[in-house]
Amino acid sequence: MAYTAENLAANDNFLAAILHCANEMLAIYRESPRIASIFAAQQRWLMAHTGFALYYGYPGDERRGLYSGRFIDFVIQNKIASRNTAAAFVQEMLVYRFLRPIPGDDKRTRFLEPTETAEHHFTKWLVAHLMILDSLDGGHRAENLMADPTLIARLQPLIAKKIIETEAVRDPGATFNLFNWANSGGLVMDYLISRLPGFPRSADRVIVGPLSLREIRDQFMISNTHLKRLLAQAADMGSVGWTEPPRKGDFWLSRGFVLEYWNYQAAKFAIIDSAAEAVLGPAVEEQPQARRLISRAL
Numbered sequence: 001m002a003y004t005a006e007n008l009a010a011n012d013n014f015l016a017a018i019l020h021c022a023n024e025m026l027a028i029y030r031e032s033p034r035i036a037s038i039f040a041a042q043q044r045w046l047m048a049h050t051g052f053a054l055y056y057g058y059p060g061d062e063r064r065g066l067y068s069g070r071f072i073d074f075v076i077q078n079k080i081a082s083r084n085t086a087a088a089f090v091q092e093m094l095v096y097r098f099l100r101p102i103p104g105d106d107k108r109t110r111f112l113e114p115t116e117t118a119e120h121h122f123t124k125w126l127v128a129h130l131m132i133l134d135s136l137d138g139g140h141r142a143e144n145l146m147a148d149p150t151l152i153a154r155l156q157p158l159i160a161k162k163i164i165e166t167e168a169v170r171d172p173g174a175t176f177n178l179f180n181w182a183n184s185g186g187l188v189m190d191y192l193i194s195r196l197p198g199f200p201r202s203a204d205r206v207i208v209g210p211l212s213l214r215e216i217r218d219q220f221m222i223s224n225t226h227l228k229r230l231l232a233q234a235a236d237m238g239s240v241g242w243t244e245p246p247r248k249g250d251f252w253l254s255r256g257f258v259l260e261y262w263n264y265q266a267a268k269f270a271i272i273d274s275a276a277e278a279v280l281g282p283a284v285e286e287q288p289q290a291r292r293l294i295s296r297a298l
Helices: 005-009 014-031 042-056 068-077 083-095 116-137 141-147 149-165 174-180 185-194 213-220 224-236 255-280
Strands: 099-102 111-114 205-209 240-244 248-254
Touching: 005 014, 005 255, 014 116, 014 185, 014 255, 042 068, 042 083, 042 111, 042 149, 068 083, 083 099, 111 116, 116 141, 116 149, 116 255, 141 149, 141 255, 149 255, 174 185, 174 224, 174 255, 185 213, 185 224, 185 248, 185 255, 205 255, 213 224, 224 240, 248 255
Parallel strands: none
Antiparallel strands: 099 111, 205 248, 240 248
């Protein structure tokens, strides 16, 4: 059976997967900041998944093909973004050559498809998540997908549909939303989480050590004003802070903030695992009803 969000969230060994995932997202950004910027904010991430899913074939929808009008209508209907934001996203993807026009049966409609660059980077994102799942139970999800990459066309729409429909992924909590809806905020959040030395659930705060705002600004190309405002808002919510104000001493993350991120990752990985099981088959040959997560360094 595929993992559930509940059994992932309840297992302390899942912290290793969370830290691994945060570092993988940062590695993707360092390799290609432009493509990674799509995954750095919730709205753009949802629109990217929407585009791929409409192109491959959205579950339960008999229509086929990706084109601007269909994309914009879907984004509005699912409360992902406004019409103007959705239209601007399509144009941006064309300019960056992550989308390109293709011939279609209806000459009045300009059909679109993801370019090889876009598919390559999405595949890396998906394989990274499958490898992390494999590290939990010794499965072969990533290996099975890489043996037949065409299966992504079946796998991705299942993931996208569930992500779009799942409140725990769309709305994990106030602090998570603060970071993940801000430009580059998702990357800043991944970086902060990647600094966790551990997560004792009984602790109100977790100390992550000294924090260099200059390092964050330089790494993620975020303005000093934007970064300070983001951290100040999170501090006002009681979610982050320094042991010696103002902005001195060690930096800390609140238990509530970490749990928002933790539960979001659990929901997301459960969705990916369920889709992988449906398309790739069981991850391991014999699975007990409640699988035990392997405790190992990732």
